[in-house]
Amino acid sequence: xxxAAVRLFARKGFAATGIRELGTAAGINSATLYHYAGxxxxxxxxxxxxxxxxxxxxAGRAAVASTDDPARQLGALIxxxxxxxxxxxxxxxxxxxxxxxxxxxxxxxxxxxxxxYESLFGAVLERGVRTGAFHVTDVHLARLAILxxxxxxxxxxxxxxxxxxxxxxARFVEFGCRVAGAVPGHEPRALPPPIRLDIEPAxxxxxxxxx
Amino acid sequence: xxxAAVRLFARKGFAATGIRELGTAAGINSATLYHYAGxxxxxxxxxxxxxxxxxxxxAGRAAVASTDDPARQLGALIxxxxxxxxxxxxxxxxxxxxxxxxxxxxxxxxxxxxxxYESLFGAVLERGVRTGAFHVTDVHLARLAILxxxxxxxxxxxxxxxxxxxxxxARFVEFGCRVAGAVPGHEPRALPPPIRLDIEPAxxxxxxxxx
Amino acid sequence: xxxAAVRLFARKGFAATGIRELGTAAGINSATLYHYAGxxxxxxxxxxxxxxxxxxxxAGRAAVASTDDPARQLGALIxxxxxxxxxxxxxxxxxxxxxxxxxxxxxxxxxxxxxxYESLFGAVLERGVRTGAFHVTDVHLARLAILxxxxxxxxxxxxxxxxxxxxxxARFVEFGCRVAGAVPGHEPRALPPPIRLDIEPAxxxxxxxxx
Amino acid sequence: xxxAAVRLFARKGFAATGIRELGTAAGINSATLYHYAGxxxxxxxxxxxxxxxxxxxxAGRAAVASTDDPARQLGALIxxxxxxxxxxxxxxxxxxxxxxxxxxxxxxxxxxxxxxYESLFGAVLERGVRTGAFHVTDVHLARLAILxxxxxxxxxxxxxxxxxxxxxxARFVEFGCRVAGAVPGHEPRALPPPIRLDIEPAxxxxxxxxx
DNA sequence: GATGAATGAGGATTCATTCAT
DNA sequence: GATGAATGAATCCTCATTCAT
Numbered sequence: 065x066x067x068a069a070v071r072l073f074a075r076k077g078f079a080a081t082g083i084r085e086l087g088t089a090a091g092i093n094s095a096t097l098y099h100y101a102g103x104x105x106x107x108x109x110x111x112x113x114x115x116x117x118x119x120x121x122x123a124g125r126a127a128v129a130s131t132d133d134p135a136r137q138l139g140a141l142i143x144x145x146x147x148x149x150x151x152x153x154x155x156x157x158x159x160x161x162x163x164x165x166x167x168x169x170x171x172x173x174x175x176x177x178x179x180x181y182e183s184l185f186g187a188v189l190e191r192g193v194r195t196g197a198f199h200v201t202d203v204h205l206a207r208l209a210i211l212x213x214x215x216x217x218x219x220x221x222x223x224x225x226x227x228x229x230x231x232x233x234a235r236f237v238e239f240g241c242r243v244a245g246a247v248p249g250h251e252p253r254a255l256p257p258p259i260r261l262d263i264e265p266a267x268x269x270x271x272x273x274x275x
Numbered sequence: 276x277x278x279a280a281v282r283l284f285a286r287k288g289f290a291a292t293g294i295r296e297l298g299t300a301a302g303i304n305s306a307t308l309y310h311y312a313g314x315x316x317x318x319x320x321x322x323x324x325x326x327x328x329x330x331x332x333x334a335g336r337a338a339v340a341s342t343d344d345p346a347r348q349l350g351a352l353i354x355x356x357x358x359x360x361x362x363x364x365x366x367x368x369x370x371x372x373x374x375x376x377x378x379x380x381x382x383x384x385x386x387x388x389x390x391x392y393e394s395l396f397g398a399v400l401e402r403g404v405r406t407g408a409f410h411v412t413d414v415h416l417a418r419l420a421i422l423x424x425x426x427x428x429x430x431x432x433x434x435x436x437x438x439x440x441x442x443x444x445a446r447f448v449e450f451g452c453r454v455a456g457a458v459p460g461h462e463p464r465a466l467p468p469p470i471r472l473d474i475e476p477a478x479x480x481x482x483x484x485x486x
Numbered sequence: 487x488x489x490a491a492v493r494l495f496a497r498k499g500f501a502a503t504g505i506r507e508l509g510t511a512a513g514i515n516s517a518t519l520y521h522y523a524g525x526x527x528x529x530x531x532x533x534x535x536x537x538x539x540x541x542x543x544x545a546g547r548a549a550v551a552s553t554d555d556p557a558r559q560l561g562a563l564i565x566x567x568x569x570x571x572x573x574x575x576x577x578x579x580x581x582x583x584x585x586x587x588x589x590x591x592x593x594x595x596x597x598x599x600x601x602x603y604e605s606l607f608g609a610v611l612e613r614g615v616r617t618g619a620f621h622v623t624d625v626h627l628a629r630l631a632i633l634x635x636x637x638x639x640x641x642x643x644x645x646x647x648x649x650x651x652x653x654x655x656a657r658f659v660e661f662g663c664r665v666a667g668a669v670p671g672h673e674p675r676a677l678p679p680p681i682r683l684d685i686e687p688a689x690x691x692x693x694x695x696x697x
Numbered sequence: 698x699x700x701a702a703v704r705l706f707a708r709k710g711f712a713a714t715g716i717r718e719l720g721t722a723a724g725i726n727s728a729t730l731y732h733y734a735g736x737x738x739x740x741x742x743x744x745x746x747x748x749x750x751x752x753x754x755x756a757g758r759a760a761v762a763s764t765d766d767p768a769r770q771l772g773a774l775i776x777x778x779x780x781x782x783x784x785x786x787x788x789x790x791x792x793x794x795x796x797x798x799x800x801x802x803x804x805x806x807x808x809x810x811x812x813x814y815e816s817l818f819g820a821v822l823e824r825g826v827r828t829g830a831f832h833v834t835d836v837h838l839a840r841l842a843i844l845x846x847x848x849x850x851x852x853x854x855x856x857x858x859x860x861x862x863x864x865x866x867a868r869f870v871e872f873g874c875r876v877a878g879a880v881p882g883h884e885p886r887a888l889p890p891p892i893r894l895d896i897e898p899a900x901x902x903x904x905x906x907x908x
Numbered sequence: 909g910a911t912g913a914a915t916g917a918g919g920a921t922t923c924a925t926t927c928a929t
Numbered sequence: 930g931a932t933g934a935a936t937g938a939a940t941c942c943t944c945a946t947t948c949a950t
Contacts, residue, residue: 076290076375077375079290082924083925084922084924093931094924094932095934096931096932098925098926104924105924165288165291201449205447206446206450208427209447212424212427212430212431213420213421215423215427216420216422216424216427220419226415227416235412238412239416239417239420242453243453294940295940303915304916305915306916306944307914310912315941501710501712505946514910516946517913517946520946520947521910526946527945583794586710624860627864627865627869630853631846631868631869634846634849634850634853635846638842641845642841642845657835657842660834661876664876664878665872715919725936726935727921728921728938729935732934
């Protein structure tokens with residue numbers, strides 16, 4: 065059921081997805097849906113976003129904790145983010161795009177979660193600038209650039225595309241470090257492979273994409 | 276009227292925006308809207324997206340034509356894209372996010388337009404790699420990374436934020452060239468300032484942002 | 487303009503015909519229509535029906551007055567009715583079918599007109615029965631049968647069909663007299679040819695028909 | 698619900714009947730209507746017309762099969778048609794008048810059904826003319842005259858009127874045979890009484906009528 | 909005389925949701 | 930646990946009509 069929600073929200077958007085549609089896609093009656101998600105459509109969305117952000121945050125913190133070297137920290141963060149986005153593209157896409165569809169209360173808590181997560185990047189960058197590991201004129205803009213670059217992965221990545229998850233991770237780590245002005249050679253240590261969330265639909269059928 | 280549509284579509288999304296709401300925001304009756312946009316909501320969206328993509332394409336081609344040096348071409352493209360996105364953030368945001376809300380016919384033509392535009396980046400990158408101006412392992416991924424990085428500007432840029440349009444342009448040109456592995460020193464020539472589209476709402480009132 | 491109204495009312499029905507549609511078909515703006523027909527759609531319909539009923543009544547009275555012989559009177563009435571219906575099929579069709587679309591006041595006066603007309607048939611039949619010219623068990627039912635038979639002409643008659651107006655008139659006079667149980671041989675005298683109303687559209691384009 | 702639809706369609710016409718109105722008349726919310734008739738108004742109309750035409754066709758075939766004598770066949774056909782029309786006047790009226798309100802696909806199939814039915818009359822008439830049972834100059838016109846005469850019954854018949862169903866049947870059989878020029882004395886055998894369709898509203902409340 | 913702009917009311921239909929079964 | 934029935938509110942859109950130009 066969650067999987068069906070992820071797929072439809074990703075394909076058509078939250079607002080454009082009907083609750084009957086969700087039921088049909090999940091193989092249940094639309095009324096039955098209220099047994100499992102008493103809060104209706106929005107509860108489904110909240111669960112999706114929270115699941116994704118929780119995992120991003122968990123993996124991100126682990127990435128930061130995996131080393132003391134700012135360049136390696138940044139690389140690990142990017143690898144983590146890109147990995148999760150590539151392995152769970154629909155979930156990540158929904159999480160990235162549907163913040164505006166939430167009611168104020170839910171938005172508040174999830175925005176806070178997202179801000180927590182994004183601050184990981186900010187902190188690493190700032191420390192790296194102080195230690196001389198990075199060379200950027202404006203840390204703030206660098207953080208935004210790197211984050212959006214990574215978020216984009218969820219939009220275009222296709223499991224059957226020309227690049228593997230590992231490829232994309234490696235390239236984007238490189239891109240991110242370049243943006244940060246890091247001196248090369250600080251490859252991040254091998255990290256645990258990105259976890260496939262169980263809310264991510266199996267058959268990733270999306271229309272357009274270009275990976 | 277178009278301006279009201281841009282604002283609402285950007286804030287709430289196309290599907291979540293009612294036609295009564297559009298009327299109210301434009302100060303007219305919702306029925307009157309059909310005098311000017313016989314095609315209803317979708318016609319408004321199409322106009323918005325086409326206007327934006329047309330301008331991106333026009334400015335992008337001018338950017339490419341402004342020099343022969345790949346690094347300067349890339350810089351000019353990025354400056355153009357970032358400039359347009361920063362000066363017309365709501366329009367650009369809608370254009371970037373609502374492709375899925377279009378009916379098949381309209382989607383086809385607008386996707387084609389977007390692909391035309393994005394291929395400008397691809398062509399410049401490829402030529403630069405051949406000429407040795409750029410150093411990237413995977414041109415394809417580089418193009419995606421740069422484009423998404425630039426698209427992001429529309430999401431967070433605020434005219435009253437801490438960075439001016441020119442600042443953001445300069446930084447993102449730098450970021451993009453770094454991603455492409457360009458050797459520094461090929462600053463793009465000064466380009467005509469980004470054009471403010473007349474469909475971009477005047478008072479940029481958005482909820483969250485961080486520039 | 488009246489002609490356009492007749493055509494559309496006949497093809498789609500009064501209620502299903504829009505006023506913009508009427509304007510377009512008449513080559514004018516829908517607002518201009520209110521100069522000529524201040525009463526809107528209904529005024530057009532009333533004019534159509536009154537024109538048709540007036541002509542039926544005028545010609546019917548003339549038919550009755552043309553002779554004293556009941557069989558010839560009946561024949562003349564039928565020839566008149568059938569002639570008018572065949573020469574003005576769309577007008578007659580609308581007149582026959584749209585009584586229910588009228589507002590109460592208009593309906594009252596037009597129903598009265600129609601009843602006046604139909605009573606011509608009733609009177610002739612009754613006199614014929616009294617004089618022994620006709621042989622029917624139930625005058626009332628005979629009148630209804632003959633009238634509906636004749637009304638039907640407007641539904642199926644086609645100017646380019648296999649039967650000419652005169653043919654249909656001759657056959658239906660025969661049918662009517664048979665229904666009334668009239669002894670043959672009382673051919674009605676030649677009557678003035680049916681008048682083509684100027685509200686009847688020129689190019690009689692209807693979908694199905696079978697004459 | 699179907700009954701309410703028949704009543705309203707007969708009284709006001711299909712196009713002039715609102716869906717809210719249908720709901721109210723059926724004692725349900727207009728939205729509930731879509732549970733039972735997913736196709737909306739038109740589905741209701743199609744059901745009505747198909748039900749009526751199916752019964753006409755069934756009974757008409759039985760009538761033709763009930764004897765070999767053309768005059769008796771014609772009489773049986775007329776008795777059947779008139780009987781059904783008199784017992785289900787509203788249903789028959791709608792069936793006769795609303796063909797034009799159907800969408801092309803539905804119209805096609807229902808027109809085919811109607812043509813099948815009407816061809817029963819044509820076949821009987823033609824055979825009777827060949828065998829010398831009938832005497833008509835133009836079979837085609839005779840068929841049209843008889844059919845319209847019979848169709849008319851649905852327009853004016855009232856259960857509480859001055860004529861019983863059996864009376865009207867007997868008179869119209871007589872009228873029809875006269876039109877066909879049949880020699881008298883071929884009374885049709887007694888047929889099963891006309892079936893009251895369960896979509897025909899119970900309390901036949903119509904405004905004007907004259908039986 | 910003619911029209912484009914404008915609108916309130918209403919059109920059919922779909923919505924998310926509840927509830928008895 | 931699961932669902933068909935039911936509905937009020939909302940959807941987009943079209944309606945007939947008015948009026949300033």
